[in-house]
Amino acid sequence: MTRRPPKVDSISMARMTAHYVFALTALLAVALTTPIPSHAQTCNAVVQSDDALRYNTQTIEVPSACKDFTVTLTHSGRLPVLAMGHNWVLAKEADMAGVARTGMLAGAANQYVDPTDRRVIAHTNVIGGGQAASVSFPVSALQPGETYAFFCTFAGHSPVMQGTLVLK
Numbered sequence: 680m681t682r683r684p685p686k687v688d689s690i691s692m693a694r695m696t697a698h699y700v701f702a703l704t705a706l707l708a709v710a711l712t713t714p715i716p717s718h719a720q721t722c723n724a725v726v727q728s729d730d731a732l733r734y735n736t737q738t739i740e741v742p743s744a745c746k747d748f749t750v751t752l753t754h755s756g757r758l759p760v761l762a763m764g765h766n767w768v769l770a771k772e773a774d775m776a777g778v779a780r781t782g783m784l785a786g787a788a789n790q791y792v793d794p795t796d797r798r799v800i801a802h803t804n805v806i807g808g809g810q811a812a813s814v815s816f817p818v819s820a821l822q823p824g825e826t827y828a829f830f831c832t833f834a835g836h837s838p839v840m841q842g843t844l845v846l847k
Contacts, residue, residue, distance in 0.1 A: 722818075723749040728765040728831070728840070730756030730808065737842040741818060749815040750829075752803045759775065760766040760807030763771060764833045766790060767803045767814065769844060774798040777839065782832030791832040821846045 686822075722745035727735040741748045752767040770778045781793040792802045800815035821827065823846055831840035 695781050720744045722747065723751065724752045724813075725753060726767055726829075726842075727753050729754065729757055730731040730758045730763050730837060732763075732839050734767075734829075734840055734842055737840065737843075739844045741816065741821060741844060742847055743823070745794035747815050747816045749813055750801070750803070751811060752806060753812040754808050754810045756805045757777065758808050760810070761787075761803055764790070764791075764807050765810070765827055765831045765840065766805045766833060768792060768829050768832050769802065769827060769829050770798050771800075771807075771818070772828040772843070775828040775830055775841070778782040779830060783834050784841045791834070799818040800827070802832075818846070 708802055720742040722742065724736070724739045726739070738752070750769075752765065754765055768778060768782065778793075778796060778798050780791075781796050782791040785791060785793040787805065790802065790804045792799055792819055798832075800820050801814045803812035803814045806812050825846070827844040827846075829842050829844050830837045
């Protein structure tokens, strides 16, 4: 025996169509009024270093919308901190040479950063092969239009281990 679908009268069909139209209109209204999420601001960076006196990046862009920015320094080399230690220091580009000089004088006990040097905006501790260190700083410490440098203040490293940080 063959089953026949139930008969649908024109009034029932009109009601179903009205329900579908209403549902689609409601979905469309929600879709049009829901904000599309923008790309989340990346408020951190990872900078890799190694035994060859280098950082893997030359430029870091800091979004001005970030409240704080975090830099994580990693050391993929094998040499210990006493032989090939690295840190990450941030200062205005114009202050880089002076900060590096006073950092070397401050020595290993102070992570090669003079603790009284107000030109230093942020810095990590010195790390050796297989280690990592992070530092966070308020983005409000950066001024639009200013040029910033990041560099390693371990003895003799700053001339080759350096890069630029830009506020965007």
